Amino acid sequence: MRVRCSRRDFLLTGAVLGAATFIAPREELRGQTTGTAVGPKPAGVVRAVSSANGLRATDRAMELMRQGTDPLDAVIAGVNIVEDDPNDMSVGYGGLPNEDGIVELDASVMYGPTAASGAVAAIRNIKNPSRVAKLVMDRTKHCLLVGNGALKFALAHGFKKENLLTDKAREAWLKWKETMSDQDNWLPAQIKKLPEDLQPVMMTHGTINCLAINEAGVLAGVTTTSGLSYKLAGRVGDSPIIGAGLYVDNEIGAAGSTGVGEANIRTCASFQVVEFMGQGLSPEQACLKTLERIADKARRWPKSLGLTDAGGRPTFGLNFYALNRKGEFAGATMTGRSTYAVHDGQKNGLRDCAFLFKA
Ligand code: ASP
Numbered sequence: 637m638r639v640r641c642s643r644r645d646f647l648l649t650g651a652v653l654g655a656a657t658f659i660a661p662r663e664e665l666r667g668q669t670t671g672t673a674v675g676p677k678p679a680g681v682v683r684a685v686s687s688a689n690g691l692r693a694t695d696r697a698m699e700l701m702r703q704g705t706d707p708l709d710a711v712i713a714g715v716n717i718v719e720d721d722p723n724d725m726s727v728g729y730g731g732l733p734n735e736d737g738i739v740e741l742d743a744s745v746m747y748g749p750t751a752a753s754g755a756v757a758a759i760r761n762i763k764n765p766s767r768v769a770k771l772v773m774d775r776t777k778h779c780l781l782v783g784n785g786a787l788k789f790a791l792a793h794g795f796k797k798e799n800l801l802t803d804k805a806r807e808a809w810l811k812w813k814e815t816m817s818d819q820d821n822w823l824p825a826q827i828k829k830l831p832e833d834l835q836p837v838m839m840t841h842g843t844i845n846c847l848a849i850n851e852a853g854v855l856a857g858v859t860t861t862s863g864l865s866y867k868l869a870g871r872v873g874d875s876p877i878i879g880a881g882l883y884v885d886n887e888i889g890a891a892g893s894t895g896v897g898e899a900n901i902r903t904c905a906s907f908q909v910v911e912f913m914g915q916g917l918s919p920e921q922a923c924l925k926t927l928e929r930i931a932d933k934a935r936r937w938p939k940s941l942g943l944t945d946a947g948g949r950p951t952f953g954l955n956f957y958a959l960n961r962k963g964e965f966a967g968a969t970m971t972g973r974s975t976y977a978v979h980d981g982q983k984n985g986l987r988d989c990a991f992l993f994k995a
Contacts, residue, residue: 681963684714686846686977687894687955688986689724692717693846694979707848708747708856712766715860718844719764722802726842729763730802731862734869737809739800741765742863742876744780745773748855748886753779755876759786761797766860768795769876780876812866841865843875845882845892847959855961857882857890864897873897879907888914889961891922895954895970899943903930909958919958920990923968926956927992931970955989971995 682701684694693714700710719728726732733739743765744755754773756765757780768790772781781789791797801809814825843861859881863873874880874897881897883906884890891909893900900906905926912922935948943952950970957976959965967976967987972995975986 680851682848682850682981683959683963683965684711684846684848684979685957685959685965685967686714687844687892687957687967688975688977689718689726689842690714690844690846691977691984691986693844694977695984697846697848698979698981698984701848701850706856707850707854708745708770708858710850711846711848711856711858712745712770714846715766715844715858716764719766719860722804724842724844725805725808725862725865727844727861728765729798729800730805731800732805732865733801733809733862734867734871736869737801737806737813738869739805739862740867740869740871741800741861742873742881743769743858743860744876744878744882745769745858746856746878746882746884746890747773748884748890751885753878753882753884755780755878756786756790757782757872757876758870759783759790761787761800762790762795763798763800764795766858768793769858769860779878782872783870809866841894841896841953843873843881843894845875845894845957847884847890847892847957847965849890849959849961849963853886853961855884855886855890855959857884857892859892859894861894874900874905877901879904881906883907883910885910885914886961889919889959891919891956891958893954893956896943896952898941899930899934899950899952899954902937903933905930905954905956909956913958913960918966919960919964920966920968923956923958923966924990924992927954927968927970930954931992949993966990968992 684697686694697710697714722730740758742757746753754769756768811825814822845859847857849855859875861875880900882892891906908926909922934950954970967989969989969991971993974989
């Protein structure tokens with residue numbers, strides 16, 4: 637039998653949970669949204685939407701689209717800034733490594749007009765997996781290359797092998813390793829508390845997703861990540877899985893995600909967001925309804941996964957970003973406060989995400 641947690645936990649009204657095609661968010665959610673504030677516009681809108689770490693990406697993507705660059709190339713150039721940045725430890729160079737101290741990256745791209753996609757997973761030593769994903773789309777008949785095969789393919793296309801593990805990421809990994817267990821041969825970490833600037837490196841996840849539409853109505857998206865930090869070697873998250881970490885349908889809109897990828901893969905969630913938009917939901921409604929579905933399913937997942945608390949409420953972080961072909965957009969998070977980046981054609985900035993649960 638299905639176990640349901642109290643509806644009082646939800647910030648959404650019963651209409652969200654019960655209605656087949658329409659969600660009526662409560663006033664407090666409405667107050668948080670900015671996506672629908674843009675208002676329906678037929679065509680001619682230009683937008684770039686990203687996870688909160690993507691302010692430079694949305695700015696760059698907008699600049700390039702204004703110069704006539706195709707939206708897919710524009711979002712890839714945008715996320716390349718973050719892939720190249722050693723200070724973003726959730727993506728590309730400087731990303732936190734797997735349990736063996738090796739950085740393995742995942743990325744995907746999808747192009748609205750052709751519905752084509754490309755992806756790489758668990759690729760090592762290549763700083764810009766998003767660019768390799770685009771090559772998989774453009775230069776092969778495949779959708780996804782993994783591990784060594786992905787690396788060989790990148791090298792064949794002239795990419796250079798690089799050490800992606802920065803000292804900062806290595807030190808964080810080392811501390812994680814040394815504090816994992818008192819039943820192994822590692823002595824406790826020498827540094828009990830990492831210095832202030834190393835504190836954030838103990839975080840366990842992060843990713844960048846960037847979506848865009850240009851004046852001609854061309855939609856595109858990219859998602860790129862170093863995945864969950866200290867993951868098992870070979871673990872692949874949602875970011876390179878089309879339908880999970882990214883989905884684009886030029887007739888409807890685009891969606892992408894950051895957060896615990898396993899929750900996303902199990903629910904084909906970015907595809908779901910786009911499908912809900914196709915049924916007439918706004919980007920925000922579509923994101924929230926997808927989060928609500930995931931929360932509902934999570935109650936059935938094995939307790940041993942640690943993805944729900946005693947009341948059945950999700951303990952994991954998950955965000956969606958959505959952009960429809962009218963140029964309406966939204967970001968939404970499972971629990972608490974979160975932000976996302978938007979360039980709406982006039983200004984670039986962070987906005988509040990809608991949320992399903994109060995923190
Ligand atoms: N979604 C990414 C993954 O599961 C991680 C994240 O976004 O935090 O690999």
